[in-house]
Amino acid sequence: MTASAPVQPTSGRPVSPQTPYQQYVYVYPHQKAYRRLANGPLLSELWRTERLGSLSLYVHIPFCEMRCGFCNLFTRTGAPEEVTSAFLDTLGRQARVTREALDASGRSARFLMSAFGGGTPTYLTAAELTRLCDICENVMGADLGAVPWSVETSPATATADRLAVLAERGATRLSIGVQSFIDEEARAAVRPQKRAEVEASLARLREAGFPVLNIDLIYGIDGQTESSFRVSLDAALAWEPEEIYLYPLYVRPLTGLSARHDKDGRQWDEQRLRLYRYGRDHLLAAGYRQTSMRVFQRLGNPGGDGAGDASISEYNQQAGMVGLGVGARSFTTSLHYTTDYAVAVPEVRRIIDDYIATPSEDFRRAQWAFQMDDGERRRMYVLQWLLETVGLPVTDYRKLFGTEPLEDFPAEFALLREKQWLDTGEPDVLRLSPEGMAWADAIGPLFFSPRVNEAMASYRDK
Numbered sequence: 037m038t039a040s041a042p043v044q045p046t047s048g049r050p051v052s053p054q055t056p057y058q059q060y061v062y063v064y065p066h067q068k069a070y071r072r073l074a075n076g077p078l079l080s081e082l083w084r085t086e087r088l089g090s091l092s093l094y095v096h097i098p099f100c101e102m103r104c105g106f107c108n109l110f111t112r113t114g115a116p117e118e119v120t121s122a123f124l125d126t127l128g129r130q131a132r133v134t135r136e137a138l139d140a141s142g143r144s145a146r147f148l149m150s151a152f153g154g155g156t157p158t159y160l161t162a163a164e165l166t167r168l169c170d171i172c173e174n175v176m177g178a179d180l181g182a183v184p185w186s187v188e189t190s191p192a193t194a195t196a197d198r199l200a201v202l203a204e205r206g207a208t209r210l211s212i213g214v215q216s217f218i219d220e221e222a223r224a225a226v227r228p229q230k231r232a233e234v235e236a237s238l239a240r241l242r243e244a245g246f247p248v249l250n251i252d253l254i255y256g257i258d259g260q261t262e263s264s265f266r267v268s269l270d271a272a273l274a275w276e277p278e279e280i281y282l283y284p285l286y287v288r289p290l291t292g293l294s295a296r297h298d299k300d301g302r303q304w305d306e307q308r309l310r311l312y313r314y315g316r317d318h319l320l321a322a323g324y325r326q327t328s329m330r331v332f333q334r335l336g337n338p339g340g341d342g343a344g345d346a347s348i349s350e351y352n353q354q355a356g357m358v359g360l361g362v363g364a365r366s367f368t369t370s371l372h373y374t375t376d377y378a379v380a381v382p383e384v385r386r387i388i389d390d391y392i393a394t395p396s397e398d399f400r401r402a403q404w405a406f407q408m409d410d411g412e413r414r415r416m417y418v419l420q421w422l423l424e425t426v427g428l429p430v431t432d433y434r435k436l437f438g439t440e441p442l443e444d445f446p447a448e449f450a451l452l453r454e455k456q457w458l459d460t461g462e463p464d465v466l467r468l469s470p471e472g473m474a475w476a477d478a479i480g481p482l483f484f485s486p487r488v489n490e491a492m493a494s495y496r497d498k
């Protein structure tokens with residue numbers, strides 16, 4: 037992938053971030069930078085020259101039983117069975133058309149990884165999950181029983197019958213959003229649930245025997261302190277999960293918390309930073325290793341040592357990713373594409389209804405997209421590695437792009453050095469310092485291109 041096009045320079049010197057909590061950069065660029073295409077390219081053309089032997093499959097299920105106050109994901113609550121069933125009908129049609137597009141290359145496509153995200157995929161019934169697995173295997177050709185395969189779930193929907201389907205079909209990683217084991221904190225985050233219900237769901241997950249269990253926790257909730265956070269950390273640790281994700285609370289436009297949020301920004305930042313450091317140190321002392329600002333893996337087990345990790349919420353951006361379902365993204369070398377998406381209830385419903393009614397022919401073309409170029413690919417590569425504890429491998433970057441990261445992004449790395457957010461110990465790896473990792477959500481946006489910043493700034497939240 038060597039090319040000589042220069043990186044579009046960031047306009048001016050990057051401004052020193054005022055808050056550590058700007059944006060979670062898990063895939064670059066953000067979906068807000070995508071735009072509707074009038075007559076998008078055919079998927080068969082997009083995938084014709086891609087490496088098809090190492091694809092990832094991502095399926096987005098946009099349904100949840102309730103809407104958490106902090107959530108800005110693309111999902112609707114309380115969808116009746118006729119909607120979920122019609123959604124699966126459409127997903128089957130989309131899968132067929134997508135598979136035909138991959139096959140048009142004349143080469144065989146192979147999926148090495150799979151993930152069901154959302155939303156809450158286990159909002160679907162056991163029978164619907166079986167149907168979904170059948171679509172992935174029989175239509176898309178993904179061998180779910182043979183590859184790392186991750187599924188997101190919630191306490192109320194992690195029922196024995198659904199988990200039995202997922203275990204039988206070979207899911208290797210189940211990720212459950214708990215957020216807090218303290219009922220009052222869960223309520224304050226507008227995720228009303230009882231600890232007894234959470235503990236019972238974790239027992240069912242362990243009983244089902246998935247190789248990797250991940251528990252999501254949130255810090256920065258109203259009234260949360262180190263000692264109350266410790267209650268949740270210890271309650272999670274009691275299940276010896278292979279992974280724990282610690283998410284800072286964000287309050288974003290159009291979410292349930294945005295209407296009643298009146299926190300003092302600076303104090304809230306301090307609370308979140310304090311709790312982050314506390315949680316990080318607590319998990320490190322408990323035998324976990326940190327792989328990014330959010331991710332902690334238990335040492336000494338297959339999941340914790342990285343094998344079997346199918347965490348496509350941290351998408352493998354370098355392999356081609358094929359997305360199915362409304363709101364799912366797909367990545368080719370030249371184009372990232374998706375469908376429309378939204379946060380506000382009426383828009384979410386309209387978009388899901390539109391997806392269900394989409395004629396099969398329309399799935400042959402990319403609908404909403406962002407055109408990648410060589411500079412954007414460099415930014416994507418930097419963000420993928422720099423924000424992980426493993427760091428950015430300079431030799432690999434040079435091999436891929438024929439240039440030096442420090443020369444492509446001189447001002448950005450100078451700022452990181454000045455703030456002591458960069459470890460300077462190893463010449464061949466650009467790695468964030470522990471304090472840099474605490475500021476990862478502010479460091480990521482420093483590497484956005486002017487084009488992406490402009491597109492995101494002109495996006496209208498809906």
Ligand code: SF4
Nearest residue numbers: 100103104107154155
């Ligand atoms: S955080 Fe998860 S469970 Fe809550 S509304 Fe969002 S997708 Fe659904």
